[in-house]
Amino acid sequence: MVLLDGKTTSAAIKQQIAKQVEELVANGEKRPHLVAILVGDNGASKTYVAAKEKACGEVGFNSTVLRLPEETTEAELLKEVDRLNHDDDVDGFIVQLPLPKHINEQRIIEAVDPSKDVDGFHPVNVGKLSLGLPTFVSATPFGIMELLKAYNIDTKGKHCVVLGRSNIVGRPMANLLSQKGNPGDCTVTICHSRTQDIASYTRSADIIVAALGVPEFLKGDMVKDGAVIVDVGITRVPDETRPKGYRIVGDVAFDEVAPKASYITPVPGGVGPMTIVSLMKNTLQAAQWRKQAE
Amino acid sequence: MVLLDGKTTSAAIKQQIAKQVEELVANGEKRPHLVAILVGDNGASKTYVAAKEKACGEVGFNSTVLRLPEETTEAELLKEVDRLNHDDDVDGFIVQLPLPKHINEQRIIEAVDPSKDVDGFHPVNVGKLSLGLPTFVSATPFGIMELLKAYNIDTKGKHCVVLGRSNIVGRPMANLLSQKGNPGDCTVTICHSRTQDIASYTRSADIIVAALGVPEFLKGDMVKDGAVIVDVGITRVPDETRPKGYRIVGDVAFDEVAPKASYITPVPGGVGPMTIVSLMKNTLQAAQWRKQAE
Numbered sequence: 001m002v003l004l005d006g007k008t009t010s011a012a013i014k015q016q017i018a019k020q021v022e023e024l025v026a027n028g029e030k031r032p033h034l035v036a037i038l039v040g041d042n043g044a045s046k047t048y049v050a051a052k053e054k055a056c057g058e059v060g061f062n063s064t065v066l067r068l069p070e071e072t073t074e075a076e077l078l079k080e081v082d083r084l085n086h087d088d089d090v091d092g093f094i095v096q097l098p099l100p101k102h103i104n105e106q107r108i109i110e111a112v113d114p115s116k117d118v119d120g121f122h123p124v125n126v127g128k129l130s131l132g133l134p135t136f137v138s139a140t141p142f143g144i145m146e147l148l149k150a151y152n153i154d155t156k157g158k159h160c161v162v163l164g165r166s167n168i169v170g171r172p173m174a175n176l177l178s179q180k181g182n183p184g185d186c187t188v189t190i191c192h193s194r195t196q197d198i199a200s201y202t203r204s205a206d207i208i209v210a211a212l213g214v215p216e217f218l219k220g221d222m223v224k225d226g227a228v229i230v231d232v233g234i235t236r237v238p239d240e241t242r243p244k245g246y247r248i249v250g251d252v253a254f255d256e257v258a259p260k261a262s263y264i265t266p267v268p269g270g271v272g273p274m275t276i277v278s279l280m281k282n283t284l285q286a287a288q289w290r291k292q293a294e
Numbered sequence: 295m296v297l298l299d300g301k302t303t304s305a306a307i308k309q310q311i312a313k314q315v316e317e318l319v320a321n322g323e324k325r326p327h328l329v330a331i332l333v334g335d336n337g338a339s340k341t342y343v344a345a346k347e348k349a350c351g352e353v354g355f356n357s358t359v360l361r362l363p364e365e366t367t368e369a370e371l372l373k374e375v376d377r378l379n380h381d382d383d384v385d386g387f388i389v390q391l392p393l394p395k396h397i398n399e400q401r402i403i404e405a406v407d408p409s410k411d412v413d414g415f416h417p418v419n420v421g422k423l424s425l426g427l428p429t430f431v432s433a434t435p436f437g438i439m440e441l442l443k444a445y446n447i448d449t450k451g452k453h454c455v456v457l458g459r460s461n462i463v464g465r466p467m468a469n470l471l472s473q474k475g476n477p478g479d480c481t482v483t484i485c486h487s488r489t490q491d492i493a494s495y496t497r498s499a500d501i502i503v504a505a506l507g508v509p510e511f512l513k514g515d516m517v518k519d520g521a522v523i524v525d526v527g528i529t530r531v532p533d534e535t536r537p538k539g540y541r542i543v544g545d546v547a548f549d550e551v552a553p554k555a556s557y558i559t560p561v562p563g564g565v566g567p568m569t570i571v572s573l574m575k576n577t578l579q580a581a582q583w584r585k586q587a588e
Contacts, residue, residue: 127421157490189483190472196451
């Protein structure tokens, strides 16, 4: 069994990005600039945004975090989005989800200029992904594709079972893995809460991407020997023995599944760091496309 | 075995549309207007456009066919598209594909105003489909969903195998059938030219959508008893005994598969007429959305 080490892989990709940024700067160009909008006081969101800010520093990007109060209105947030759309110094920006209940998330997502939408959430970017056109692939699926690539995992003709049909992980993952290319060319089955007898699908899978958000859902008897296991789950489970009072648990029962797997991602240290570095890749790409469009 | 009769079903839907159009007109509103651009001299394209024009007449739409010569340049075609985008009398329009080789199809598709893109080919509409948002669903997948609905076929939790990953049929079909709703909530497997042992997937399928474009690909021994079979194939096979010199063959070996199926579409007379009537539904929808946006 080989660990799909997202920490080491993402560190190597960060080094590559940092090198490209220094080349840009040496050529007299500006550093890519990523802005994150954080509305309200969600603990997990604050953690994610801090991790993104840290990564920006490591690769040499400029970064800004706009912290807006919980009571920000939709109109005020739309105004910020519009300002960032028109700010030539900003290459890409994200609006950290979830937003407070009184704000229509989809309206905000669709207000972001697709050319600065480094989360890849705007419908036009989702559509381009589905069509196999160049675009910002949303960070988690992008990170998983990069991780499979880094470990030279042969996906062609393999049966991949994706657990979960969310718009930000399961569905784009199914679209990417079924497209021509490498990684890609998989026969993909998408399972979800309505699937009858999920184990009957996972047991025949060469590759499993678990993104249901159910801690330790995938047990040892649900996978075949030699399967490749990608665990997207990241649930905080209360744990008094930990300093923070919780531990992070994936969708895979690691101790049972790992001995059967050929490759498996740990949680944490697997998909998580790949997600963050993929946002950096998208931001660099945004800066490059903006430059080309000048 | 029950025939999924696209001819009868589409005729009933056409009657509903015609009734809605007469109500619009009685209220002093204009008839929906669909324009088709036909470039060059492709035989199949001419047949399709003629069928669409005929359907417009049957439901009471205004229709226009712009016939442009094979040697039309991309710039000239873009100019036509731009003109239609801004023509307030036009509710929706399609550019019949394929286009001559010297024209970049994707560039044309992306030039169409998404609010008039009744084929649902623009990336923003493809993205909205993937996200489960209201949009123009491209006509073939839309027609298949309507046919399943018309026959009250229970799809929830069923295993659906989609053969083919094209952008206009296989991929949107997989996205629609795996979404929440009815029809929908299927566990979907998408198979394609790189799939190893396709029969191992089709044999466990409750529903099969065959859209590979390979005549009589799906044989009797590849389906289980009671499966629902949707045949999207429409290949012209030379046949001297027919007046036109060819016959239309689907992707399903009908004579072998039909006795095992619970429901099956004939070819012709199954998916084809549903596709055309779905374009009419999209055009009526375009007119309604335009009216709401006024």
